[in-house]
Structures are given as structure tokens and as C-alpha cells.
Amino acid sequence: MDFSEGSALEIVERLCSAYGVTTQKALAKCLGVPAANVSNWVQRDSVPGSAFVKCALDTGNDLRWLTTGKLANAKFNSLSALPNGKGLYDEITSNGGKAVLHRIMDAYGFTLQKQLCELFGISSGTVSTWIRRNYFPGDLVVTCALDTGVPLQWLATGKGKISGQSKMSSDINIIKKKNLIAGALEEGGEWQVELSFLQAKPSSPIFVSSNTGSWLIDTDITSISNGRWLLGIDGKYDIYDVAILPNKKISVTTPSFNFICASNEVSVAGKVFFSLTYNF
Structure with missing residues (x-):
């Protein structure tokens, strides 16, 4: 699922910039992952969606900027009410499985799991596995936030208002x-x-x-x-x-x-x- 632009190295550099760190090791510590993971992302030229989610919520940096490097319409808001570091990571990953999938379906206005599968081109078996393992589908969360304008905080954790950043906002x-x-x-x-x-x-x-x-x-x-x-x-x-x-x-x-x-x-x-x- 390709929602980002640029090489993995460029994306990692943006994530470092958002956290105010200069090394991949320091970035890994901020993201709460082993240092080898970041190196593997660069080698595979693929950064998981959960990294974008955590960084955006952790730092308040605009999700579209993190994924594409573009500043157009970007919003940089403080989310200090949320935990940070490992606390935020644990909160995000503990909100996986059925709960986060239901929030994604609500964001799109879907009533059937089949509709979600058809939109993203994934099998119902994959979704069932996610539910059974309480998996947090970071790529889907990032794509949904960019696609619908629904707040990333709400999609990832269930906190906040669903209408907070809607593209259809009357403001x-x-x-x-x-x-x-x-x-x-x-x-x-x-x-x-x-x-x-x-x-x-x-x-x-x-x-x-x-x-x-x-x-x-x-x-x-x-x-x-x-x-x-x-x-x-x-x-x-x-x-x-x-x-x-x-x-x-x-x-x-x-x-x-x-x-x-x-x-x-x-x-x-x-x-x-x-x-x-x-x-x-």
C-alpha cells in the first residue's frame, strides 16, 4: 500500500527531523523499536505505517508532510495530552484488532467489512487474522487519515472527536x-x-x-x-x-x-x- 513519497532514507530523515534527532539509533529509541528495524526499513526501502502514526501523534507534525515531504496545507499542532515515547507506542498497539478496524470503517461510512476489503484490495482472511491477533494495521490507519481527513488521534487511539479535522469541515x-x-x-x-x-x-x-x-x-x-x-x-x-x-x-x-x-x-x-x- 503506497501512501508515501520519496525513498525510505528520505522518510527516515523526516522522522528524525520531527523528533529532533540526528541518528537512526536515536530515531529507533523514539519510535520504541530495535535499532536494526530502522536500518532494515532503509535497506528494504519501506517504512511501516505504524512509524508515521506514532511520530505524528508523538510530535504533532503533519501526517501528510511526514509521508510525502510536502508542506501544502500542513498543520503542526501540539498533542501534549497524549503520552509519548513507549507509553504512546503501547497505547497505539493496544488499540489494534477489531476496535481500530471499526473506526476505519466508520471514517469511510462503511457498514460491512467486505466494503473495507474491496477498497484496500485485501482479503477477508487477512482482516480476520488482524482481529484474532489484535494487530494494529498502521498502513490502513495512515491511508484512512489522509484519505478521509478524520483525525489520526481518533483513528489510532479512539480518543478525541471524529470530526476534528474532517475535509468537509464547514470552517x-x-x-x-x-x-x-x-x-x-x-x-x-x-x-x-x-x-x-x-x-x-x-x-x-x-x-x-x-x-x-x-x-x-x-x-x-x-x-x-x-x-x-x-x-x-x-x-x-x-x-x-x-x-x-x-x-x-x-x-x-x-x-x-x-x-x-x-x-x-x-x-x-x-x-x-x-x-x-x-x-x-
Whole structure:
């Protein structure tokens, strides 16, 4: 079952990096396996799924990064509530057999063991052996976590919430991206983000990026008020800080200049919800 990318040596190096160790012997100690096991993985060019599971839960490193080396959409979260080292390894392996297989079936929404066998191309006899021996199928757990988005902690140990990292989470938003170049808003693809940290959410958001920063804009808000805005002036767009003045005047400010004009002399494209600035 091939869910990883790169050679076993590259994967072992990522596992070492996750644990903060530099030798295969030290990695073996972290994983709770004999030192010869790691050497054999490299020689056979195959790393077992249980190593990825333990490392991800032990260190909080993203499972997709550990298996593929890719950082896109990676999440690095602390899982300090779990035991570590041998304690974590014992907890994972003690959750094998029927219990972990049922969690995998629940993650896929299967009701029959046959469906699981067909999906992974394994025989019912193999699954029966796993149940009888209380075996922990690390490769299946890793594949299921990457395939469904169900939390690895829950799949491996039965702890935590099944919906914690679901790919279908309503907190994951796909937002249209615009690149602000020389006053023009050009198509920039899409931006994926979790907006659960916001107390209020924009109703019609776009993500605008330039060489000076990035901004989440709500294009439904067009009645100008004090704050930061995406404005068009003579057909050229930029981000401005606005202050309302008497007689329907506004003060428009950027880091390099300031001017006063009538509010109807600017085109309001949306209100800035939050700003991301570069520190270089």
C-alpha cells in the first residue's frame, strides 16, 4: 500500500527531523523499536505505517508532510495530552484488532467489512487474522487519515472527536484570490483558509495579495466608514485607511501619502476584515 513519497532514507530523515534527532539509533529509541528495524526499513526501502502514526501523534507534525515531504496545507499542532515515547507506542498497539478496524470503517461510512476489503484490495482472511491477533494495521490507519481527513488521534487511539479535522469541515473556506498589481485586480486563483478564529465572518470575501501585504476583503460592505478599505480612485485600486470628515469628506491614508476628498469621488470595492503584512 503506497501512501508515501520519496525513498525510505528520505522518510527516515523526516522522522528524525520531527523528533529532533540526528541518528537512526536515536530515531529507533523514539519510535520504541530495535535499532536494526530502522536500518532494515532503509535497506528494504519501506517504512511501516505504524512509524508515521506514532511520530505524528508523538510530535504533532503533519501526517501528510511526514509521508510525502510536502508542506501544502500542513498543520503542526501540539498533542501534549497524549503520552509519548513507549507509553504512546503501547497505547497505539493496544488499540489494534477489531476496535481500530471499526473506526476505519466508520471514517469511510462503511457498514460491512467486505466494503473495507474491496477498497484496500485485501482479503477477508487477512482482516480476520488482524482481529484474532489484535494487530494494529498502521498502513490502513495512515491511508484512512489522509484519505478521509478524520483525525489520526481518533483513528489510532479512539480518543478525541471524529470530526476534528474532517475535509468537509464547514470552517474550511475556499476564497477567490486577486493579485493587486499596479492598481489592477488580476485573477489569482483560490485561497483555502479556516476562518473559525474570526468572531464574525465576511459574507462575500475575496483575498487580495500584493508585494506589500495581503488582505481579506468583504465585498458586500460598500457603505464607507472609518476603517481600512479596498478603494478605486480613477480606476486604480489600493488599500487605504479611511477617516470620515464633516460635509461628506473623507481622509484617505496610505503609508506614503494622505489626501482629503469627497466620499463619492472614490469607488468602494470592499472593507478589509484583516491584514497580513510582511516582516522583511
